Amino acid sequence: MALAFGIGGGSGPVIGGSLAERGHWRWLFYFNLFICGLVAALLAVFLCLKKPNTPLHEKLKQIDWIGNLIIVASTTSIVIALSWAGIQFPWSSAKVLVPLILGILGLFGFLAYEAFVSEFPIVPISLLASRTALSGYAQNYFNGIVLVCISYWISVYFQACKDAGPTAAGVDSFGLSYTISPASVVASVIIQRISRYRQPMWFGWILIIVGCALLGTLDENSSRSMCYGFQALVGVGMGTIYVASYFPVLAPIPVYQSTAALAFFTFVRNFASIWGITIGGTVLQNQLVKRLPSTFLTQFPGGTHTQIAFEVIPSIRNLPQPLKDQVRHAFAGSLQVLWNVLAGIAGLGLVASLLMKHHPLHTSVDSNWGRVDVDVKEKDEVAA
Structure with missing residues (x-):
């Protein structure tokens, strides 16, 4: 999964940048229709899963309708708040604070409902009963913030400070x-061989902290090779945590709970991505307003500074001197603060990792689930 994510994450910005650079930005969205259609066809043809022999009305009864409603409403409220914050409305605006606070309270209400009311909870509270599992979810969350934030904002450095186009x-x-x-x-192979997940995760967090701190030393005149090397340090650390954080979540629980645990794990990772982009935008916005020349800022009346950042970038290469160097310096200094903030968030991930205990890794799977063809093949082998 991480291998596929890395390939997609690496090729996506180049494809998207190429389309945007040529003025075909709508295809950033249309292109995904073809991808999703292809994937849906592949799933329909090749993914043959076991199906429980339960009547449809019984299946519908086992859906946690109220829990789904609470979690969807809460996360939607938070997404709306984070999408508006600093872009359409100030962070102090009631239009941001009200949905944000209601969404966070809704998440706590969701956990309470799952723990004490729901007969068929989406997230069984037993998944969060051990400090090792809690540590795994927390590390997944912090790693998701760092991963998305760097992936999203690193291109701003090259465009604003190195005159790179979107594709480059x-x-x-x-x-x-x-x-x-x-x-x-590599991390997955090592963990499989040594049956230990804590040591690789500590190593990963240290690499992320060091890599982000080194990124925080880059200015507008730093060499590209330095940036590539620092990116690689962060990438190795995040790749390690990306795959290793499954183990503290799954090891403490019985295998029959893996489905619910992985669903919640994926939710936490996706939820973190919203915060990653928002944190990056907020830091960049606050720093640029302090660092950009005041006379230059007056050219963008009424706009938020996050919007200004993206409006300025295409014009930087054509700005007269010394204004061009001043703007490049402002962006480099603003991003230095962001990388240091991410080093601090990675530090929280390292602290959370200290809560883990060692649990033996599972050596079996839940036979009630899986692909139909796997069982058929195994039965044929046994019969032979």
């Missing part, structure tokens, strides 16, 4: 995206 900035990000995949594969 995607290529410049290969140091990050194409180290995550091999690192995740």
Whole structure:
């Protein structure tokens, strides 16, 4: 999964940048229709899963309708708040604070409902009963923030400070995206061989902290090779955590709970991505307003500073001196603060990792689930 994510994450910015650079930005969305259609066809043809022999009305009764409603409403409220914050409305605006607070309270209400009311909970509270599992979910969350934030904002450095176009900035990000995949594969093999997950995860967090701190030393005149190397350090660390954080979540629970645990794990990772982009935008916004020349900012009346950042980038290469160097310096300094903030978030991940205990890894799977063809093949082998 991490290997596929790395390949997609590396090629996506280049494809998207190429389309945007040529003015075909609508195809950033249309292109996904073909991808999703192809994947749906592959799933329909090749993914033959076991199906429980339960009547449809019984299946419908086992859906946690109220729990689904609470979690969808809560996360939607938070997404709306984070999408508006600093872009359409200030962070202090009631239009941001009200949905954000209601969404967070809704998440706590969701956990309470799952624990004490729901007969068929989406997230059984037993998944969160051990400190090792809690540590795994927390590390997954912090790693998701760092991963998405760097992936999203690293191209801004190359475009604003190195005069790179959207496509070239995607290529410049290969140091990050194409180290995550091999690192995740190596980490999974090591964990399988040594049956230990804590030590690789500590190693991964240290690499992320060091890599982000080194990114925080880059200025507008730093060499590209330095940035590539620092990206690689972060990528190796994130690739390690990306795959290793499954184990503290799954090891403490019985295998029959793996489905619910992985569903919640994926939710936490996707939820973190919203915060990653928002944190990056907020830091960049606050720093740019302090660092960009005031006379230059007056050219963008009424706009938020996050919007200003993306409006300015295409024009930087054509700005007169010394204004061009001043703007490049402002972007580099703003991003330095962001990378240091991410080093701090990675530090929280390292602290959370200290809560883990060692649990033996499972050596079996839940035979009630899986692909139909696997069982058929196994039965044929046994019969032979």
